[in-house]
Amino acid sequence: MNHLIHPQVIYFVKKECDPNWRIDNHIIHYYDLVFVLEGSADYIIDGIPLQLQQGDILCLKPQSTRSARTSGMACVAIDFVLPENETIDLPVVTPCHELADFQWIFKEMNYEWLQKNEGHHMKCQALLILALHKLLYERAKHETNVHVGVIKRYIVEHYEEELTVKSLARVANINPVYCGALFKRVEKRTISYFINQVRINKAASLLESGEYNVGEVAAKTGFKDIYYFSSTFKRLMGISPKSYLNKGDV
Incomplete structure (x- = not known):
């Protein structure tokens, strides 16, 4: 993948989910990124059960069906859309183990999203592109030193x-x-x-x-x-x- 992408962030949240949290089964019409910071969650994606643990990153494409529940989880969720001629190709689940490289991105996006000052969509778009770059390119290397x-x-x-x-x-x-x-x-x-x-x-x-x-x-x-x-x-x-x-x- 060498082409440019132009994601538009439509939703951002950094939250703690208690045991009452759940998502009923439905189809999504956007890309959904979920970074599990703590705890775990049980998802069903397109009929396939998946258990996400701390450090896992979930990436769902438009037209995916999902449902979920947890006994306790802290996460960051970013929903975004791409222009018609653009796409990204990430595994549904990427085991990351260590999300330290993303923490400053989460912090800045949370700061911009909660203020919603003029231009915040542009800043959030830039931060999301940095996160996607890490997932698509930097973390694609199997061996680092x-x-x-x-x-x-x-x-x-x-x-x-x-x-x-x-x-x-x-x-x-x-x-x-x-x-x-x-x-x-x-x-x-x-x-x-x-x-x-x-x-x-x-x-x-x-x-x-x-x-x-x-x-x-x-x-x-x-x-x-x-x-x-x-x-x-x-x-x-x-x-x-x-x-x-x-x-x-x-």
Whole structure:
């Protein structure tokens, strides 16, 4: 899924459900996201019984049928709609175990939703997109590593500097030999490839601005050799930097 989505939040709530809480069986006409913060709940979705535990995330599509009850649960529920030509594809239940990454999003959405100041729908839409991005992309990675995360962020913030496996290992406080092997195992690509990818993506943005020539862009993105820059750009972008620069004049 690489296309943009434009969700419109129609309902938000952060609540505690006591044993009297229940949802009678009915069809929904919107997307429904439920994050179970504490406790558990028994749902029946399209006739299939599901038990949600703390840390689980429920995602229902329009035209789903649902009913539910609980013996006690704290949750966040977000209902939203998408334009006709847009869709998202998430599992009905995603075991997350740790919802700490979403807590600040819940806090900000609750703040905006309860005030309902001018522009709150726009802010809530932006926050929901961030939550969906985490679910669709960030949490889609089966293996993550704190050291690799530190290395990637450092590269993105220092792409114009001289970067080596040894210097990046120092940043992540790990052995240089282990550093390269760890990065490749987690990311399925080498550190060198990731550095070039970040630099070329930045180079493309600079070329699109029309403010710099090819040599200036190469220097600004950490390439000391313009010929290596040109060959790397063409390999990753499928077009030479000069042609990329000139395409804006067509």
